[in-house]
Amino acid sequence: MKKRYQVFISSTYEDLRLERQAAVEAILKAGHIPAGMELFTAGDESQMKVIRRWIDESDIFMLILGARYGSIEPTSGKSYVELELDYAIETNTPFFAVIMTDEGREAKVKEHGTSVLEGKNEEAYRVFRDRVKTYLSAFFSTASEVKLAVFETLPQIVDGRDLNGWVSAADIQTPSDVASELARVAHENSKLRAELEEFRERANSQSGSNPQFEELFATLKNTKATIPAKLTGSPNDVELNLLELALHFGEYLARSVTNAYGTDAIESFVFYRIASPLAAFGLVEHGKSPINAKWQRLKLSKEGTRFMAKAKIRVEQNRSQPASKPAPTPPSKEPDAKPKSSAKKKKAAKRTPKKQ
The missing domain is CATH 3.40.50.10140 (Toll/interleukin-1 receptor homology (TIR) domain)
Structure with missing residues (x-):
């Protein structure tokens, strides 16, 4: 519309x-x-x-x-x-x-x-x-x-704002059109939920079996990134890792971000500090932009979408697993117990005559 x-x-x-x-x-x-x-x-x-x-x-x-x-x-x-x-x-x-x-x-x-x-x-x-x-x-x-x-x-x-706007009366859907559209969307949502559940089960069963995913997961987790204080409203910068930032700003990456003139501070941060580094791993790709445009658009690639879904499941699994308890430490013996026992044995050995 x-x-x-x-x-x-x-x-x-x-x-x-x-x-x-x-x-x-x-x-x-x-x-x-x-x-x-x-x-x-x-x-x-x-x-x-x-x-x-x-x-x-x-x-x-x-x-x-x-x-x-x-x-x-x-x-x-x-x-x-x-x-x-x-x-x-x-x-x-x-x-x-x-x-x-x-x-x-x-x-x-x-x-x-x-x-x-x-x-x-x-x-x-x-x-x-x-x-x-x-x-x-x-x-x-x-x-x-x-x-x-x-x-x-x-x-x-x-772009990116849900403004009211004006529409032609010819473009307005009738109640029957709305009902049909709702039925279609409900069916599609049901199908997508089933596919998502299947994907989760497959990801759970294969967790840890994909070396490429494990290596990329670890790399992003070990890559430090900083959110400037002016974006969070806190007195100090917030230090996270690239994986945490990618998951937190996943909606921005899925929708696409640009470096166009007038882009707000958050979108600029996502473009330069998150999307651009992820592009080096093939997780983000260039989106469509007008001909002769002086700005770029970045969005998740298909590989990036798959990785983000699996990474989110992995993070949720890690959060849900109880922390392992440390092994109990065996009780320590008295420091002078062994020397005393040894001394007694030596004295007893001296008093015992050797057999001829």
């Missing part, structure tokens, strides 16, 4: 007309739905409520930041553009930003004059721009580069 995602475009208006139009065209060409507030003027509280409702109904929030901070909302002292971004973050709406470069600002000034620059709130603009740069961002000098940023960034945001 193909989904179309609604993208809310936030920006100042008069100075970024061309850039907004470029974003709208790119979103439409990508097959999605642009949403903006061109029909509303900043400064009306009821209109701010409408904007919030539009953001609630949108799947993705896009910020185009030019050289102006924008109109100020009197109560908060913030610009309406910053308030829109705050609301997107507050509601956990996925978002990205495109930020005008210094070259872009200079070109704007040459063409339109200094009216495109922030005049009254330069410090607030600078602080806001620095803040936006800490999020998923791209930079543009021309309207065409805004289009490029949309084409590159939207797939990254959509």
Whole structure:
């Protein structure tokens, strides 16, 4: 079922007309739905409520930041553009930003004059721009580069997220279609469970009989790996082994991970610190990516899937086995018992006369 995602475009208006139009065209060409507030003027509280409702109904929030901070909302002292971004973050709406470069600002000034620059709130603009740069961002000098940023960034945001989106009524399944699909899935799940049980029994019976598996299992277990503290939220780095990390992040590896621009810190860690080393053992392979893409996709190979399943069973077996008890230590004898006995025997031997 193909989904179309609604993208809310936030920006100042008069100075970024061309850039907004470029974003709208790119979103439409990508097959999605642009949403903006061109029909509303900043400064009306009821209109701010409408904007919030539009953001609630949108799947993705896009910020185009030019050289102006924008109109100020009197109560908060913030610009309406910053308030829109705050609301997107507050509601956990996925978002990205495109930020005008210094070259872009200079070109704007040459063409339109200094009216495109922030005049009254330069410090607030600078602080806001620095803040936006800490999020998923791209930079543009021309309207065409805004289009490029949309084409590159939207797939990254959509991939791996369960967004609501919009679907055509023709694509919606009827109750009978749903019932048939549920029956098919139930049958398939039953078959898969039977195959999994058979595989487990076969793995249990063959445990330890595959030298290649044993060698690879031991190699990954002895390969140290560190999770940075910033990923775990703990004060210190966490040291594990490559096998533990591969099993822990197995879902990422099965789904595939990329090193595309804007990839979050966890996926980048899995790509470079787990998937890449596993590729050396043939457990991970390159997945499909767009033609001329400047990034790579890695996923579990068939051999990697088999190894991970067997390794998981082995680890569970090791956990379920009770620890072996140490052999009891025999009681020690008195240190002077033997010498005394020996001394008595020697004295007795001296008193016994030899037979002639």
